Amino acid sequence: MELWYTEEHAKDVRFSIKVDKQLCSVQSDFQRIDVFDSKEFGRFLTIDGLVMITEKDEFIYHDMIVHVPMATNPNIKKVLVIGAGDGGTIRELSRYSTIEKIDMVEIDKVVVDVCKEYLQQTACGFDNEKVNLYFEDGLKFVKTKENEYDLIIVDSTDPIGPGEGLFTSDFYSNCYRALNENGILVNQHESPYYSEYAKAMKRAHKRIEEFFPICKVYQVHIPTYASGHWLFGFASKKFDPISDLNEEAWNNLKIKTKYYNTDIHKGSFALPNYVKDLL
Numbered sequence: 001m002e003l004w005y006t007e008e009h010a011k012d013v014r015f016s017i018k019v020d021k022q023l024c025s026v027q028s029d030f031q032r033i034d035v036f037d038s039k040e041f042g043r044f045l046t047i048d049g050l051v052m053i054t055e056k057d058e059f060i061y062h063d064m065i066v067h068v069p070m071a072t073n074p075n076i077k078k079v080l081v082i083g084a085g086d087g088g089t090i091r092e093l094s095r096y097s098t099i100e101k102i103d104m105v106e107i108d109k110v111v112v113d114v115c116k117e118y119l120q121q122t123a124c125g126f127d128n129e130k131v132n133l134y135f136e137d138g139l140k141f142v143k144t145k146e147n148e149y150d151l152i153i154v155d156s157t158d159p160i161g162p163g164e165g166l167f168t169s170d171f172y173s174n175c176y177r178a179l180n181e182n183g184i185l186v187n188q189h190e191s192p193y194y195s196e197y198a199k200a201m202k203r204a205h206k207r208i209e210e211f212f213p214i215c216k217v218y219q220v221h222i223p224t225y226a227s228g229h230w231l232f233g234f235a236s237k238k239f240d241p242i243s244d245l246n247e248e249a250w251n252n253l254k255i256k257t258k259y260y261n262t263d264i265h266k267g268s269f270a271l272p273n274y275v276k277d278l279l
Ligand code: AG3
Pocket: 050, 051, 052, 053, 061, 084, 085, 086, 087, 088, 089, 155, 156, 157, 158, 188, 224, 225, 226
């Protein structure tokens, strides 16, 4: 007998991973959370039947969501992270001794508890003493802040279910207000490839453009996400991710990364024409 995890990437397309063992399955107040073990991808976390991270490819996502803004402005000191319950984003932020404070707001404590138990590779991020962890709705949290952060990272689920509010104009305008004059906002931005994902991506990009003068999109390859072609949104009040990239300062930090380097940084903002046409 074989056990397979199968996810629908588009109406007529499915992606499967052979599973050695299901380690956990819980229904929280917000969503269904599962952890599986596999030979090809190691342990992996799914939420509402969508892969969030696998041990084998999470480095790509977390390197790119964190090091791109950090290399653009090496003086980032105050960071707000929304979502990111697996801990991978704060693990990468922890590599910067220059960061003074990280507020992390995750709506679902059960995600953090499950990851602490089964996914130590990312959950080790929670050990950082600079991190203040809030189990709250990120939407409400950000409303109460003004002129406070240098960087906001939105490491959310898709815009269906608890993540929905994190793709609204209201939320983006509150992020703008919560950021100081150096502010950068990075969002996980869905995929440009299959039409349902592309629609969500385009809508989010247009909404962010309503508030931020600099608004770019950069791409990565994540093998376990729909189509493998994934985007992040980079929005900011004054920093341009290419012309302000401080290669020397970042390279001098000697942070050891498996995916990110400053060439990848520059290259990831070069977009295929079909993606440019969507924006
Ligand atoms: N955040 C989820 C990205 C979206 C995944 N969506 C999907 N597979 N359809 C990942 C959490 C990493 N910290």
